[in-house]
Amino acid sequence: MVHRARLRIAVLTGVIITLLVVIVGSTASMVMTRAQNEQVWRELRYGAARGDLSSPPGCTWLYAPGVTAPRNGPAGFPVRADLDQVRRTHDAVERTVRRDDTVYLVRTQARADGHVVQAVFDMRYQLADRTHLWYALGVAEAVGLLAAAVTGVVLGRLSVAPLAEALGRQRRFVTDASHELRTPVTQVYTRVQVLSRQAAAADLPAPHRDGLARLVGSVGRLGEVLDDLLLSASLTAGPARRAEHRPVDLVALARSVVAEESDRTRDGRLTVAVDGPPHPLFVDGVESALRRAVGELLSNAIGHTPPGGRIEVALVRVGGGRVELTVTDTGPGFETAEAERLFDRFHRGGDGGRYGLGLALLREVVTHHGGTVAATGRPGHGARFTIRLPEHGPPPTAHAARRPVRTGHGC
Template identity: 80%
Template structure:
C-alpha cells in the first residue's frame, strides 16, 4: 500500500525511467543498425571484389607471377615457396575434368579463409586459383571493434540523453502535481474559516429553532444543514492533513512521542455519543503502560478516528466494536474489530482508494485513503481482513517510539472539526 504522494512520486519516476529507457533504446538501436549495415556492405563489397579478381586470375593470370595473396596451381607449374599447405584441392580439379564446369568453394584453414576457383582456361589448361582472405578478415575485425566502441559510446550518450530528456519531459508533470498540491492546501486554508463560521451559525440556528418550537420540517432542514457543514469541514481537514503529509520537511508538522494507547482511549471517548445513538458497544483493550510511537499526533488521531468511524458506520444496532492495542515484535499494533456486515476480501485494496464507496453506510471521501497515507508516512503498515457477514478487522502497526511526549502544539493541522 502506498500513499497518494508516494504514488505521484513513483509515477513521475516511472515516466522519467520510461523516457530514458526508450530514448536509450532508440539511440542504441540506431547505432547497432548503422553499424550492422556498414559491416554488411563492407563484407559484401570485399567478397565481390575478391571473387572478381580470383576469376580473372584463374582465367588470365600469369601462373609464374600471380597477384598478391593469390596462388595459381596448374599441372607442370612449380609450386611457389610461400604457397599455403593443402592446396590444390584435388577433388575440385577432378570435378572440373569430369564436367568441364568451373567450381568455386570457401575453405577455412589455418585461422583464415581461402576462396578457391578451379576451371579450364580457353586454351584447355587446368588451373586452380586460391586467394587468402587474411587481410580482409583483419579489416572486418577492426570494423567490428570500432563498431563495438561506437556502441559503447552510444550507450553512454543514450543514457545521458535519456536522463536529460526524461527530466525535461517530465518536469511539467512534476510541476503540475506540485501546483495541484499547493492549490489544495491554499484552497483548504482559505475555506476553513468560512466553513467553520457556517457550521457555528447553523448550530446556533438549530438550537434557536428548537427553543422557539419551529415546525419539525424546518428543524430537520437545519439539522441536515449542520450535518452537511460538519462533513464539509471534515473533508477540508482531510485535505489539509493529506497536503501536510505530502509537503516537504520544512512545511511538515513536527514529530514527537505520542502515547497511542491514551490517544485511542481519547478517540473512543469522543465517539461514545455516536456509539450510544447506534446502540453499539465499544470495548477498549489497552495495557496499563504507555505505548509510544514517534509521529504527528493530529494525523495519528485522525487515523484512529477514521477506523472507529468506519466501524461505527458499518456495524448494525446491538453490535460490538473492539479496540485493542499491544506490542508486537518492536512495533505498536492497534486493531479495530467490528461485528458488521464485513466486505468481500477481493475488495480489500479498493477500500483504500480515494472516493471509493462500499457498504450500506459507505461514503465518498478521503477516509481510508487518508488513513493509509498517515500510516505509510509514519513508517507503518495497514492490513484489513473480513468475510461477508462476519465483520471486519483493521490492523495498524507502527514502529515503537522511545521518547517522552512533548507538550501539545496549538491548532495542529487536521485536528479540529467545525
C-alpha cells in the same frame, strides 16, 4: 510525481538514442559484412577459375596438382577432401574454415582445362575492419548515452516545469482556500450546534430538530473535507513536512483512536477489539497524519458494518523491520476486482457507497511515511485493510538525552 516524470523522460530519451545507435550500427555492420563477403567470394571465384597459379593476388593462395605449394601458405591447406570431391563430381565446393584465430574462405573447382584448383583467402584484415567498426560503435554508444543523459535531463526539466508550476499553484490554491474556509466553517458549525441544543431545549417540532441535526452533520463533514484537503496539500509539499516526523507509538495511537470512536460504536451496537502487543511499536512519522489515517480506517469500518457486527484492530511486528496494522470488519465486503479502486478519490463502490477523499488520503499518508496499504475482501464476508509502515526505534528517554557536564579542571 514531478521527479518521476523527469526521470521517465530522461530514461525514454536515453533508450531512444541508444536504440538509434544500435540500429544504425547493426545496419552498418550488416551492410559492411555482406559487402566484404560478396567481394571476397567474387575475387576467390575468379582466382580459382582464371587466376595465375604462380602469382596469386594478396591474401590469396592457389593450390593445384603439379604446382609447388606456396611457402607462406597457411597450415592445413589444401583441403584434400574437397579436391577429391571435385575430381569425382566436377562440382565446385565452397567452405569457410576457422583456424589460427582467423577465417579462411575456400573454393575448390575444376577449370576449363580439367585441372582442379583450390583457392584460399585469409579474412584477417576484413575481420579487423569489422572489429574496428564495433569499437567505433561502442565509443559512439558511450557518447550517445552521455548525450542522452544530458538531453533527457534538459528535456525533463523544460517539459515538466509547466507541470510542476501548475501542481504548485494547485497546492497553494487548495491550501489557501482551505485555510480561508476553515474559520467560517468552524463558526457555522459551532453556531449550528448551539441552535440544535437550543431547539432541543425549546421543544421545537421534531422536523425542525431533525433538520438542524442533519445540518450539524453536513457542516461537520464539510469541516472534515477541509481537514483532508489541508493534510493532502501538506503531504505533497514534501520535505517541508519532514521536520514534523518523530517516533510514534502505533499501539497507543490505535487504542486512542478506538476510544475516540466509542460513542459511534456504542450507538451502532458494534464490538471493537484491539489486539496488540503490551510493548510499544514505534514508527517514524507525523502523529496527526497517522492518527487521521488510522481514524479513517476505523471510521470506514464503522460505516460499513451493520448493527451487532464486530471490528478487530490488530497490530503486530512483521518481517523486514515493519509494523502491520490491520482493521477487519464483518460488513458487506466488496468485489476482489474493486480492491485497488477503493483508494481512488470519490470512488463509488458497487454497493452504491461513496468513499470520498478518506481512503485516497489514507494512501497518501501511508505512502508519505514509506509504507503500503492494501484491501482484501469478498462480498458478504467483510473487509480487511492492512497498513505496513517501517519500524522505528523508541525515542530517547529524558535520562539518556541528558549529557553529563564536567566541571573543574582535569583531562
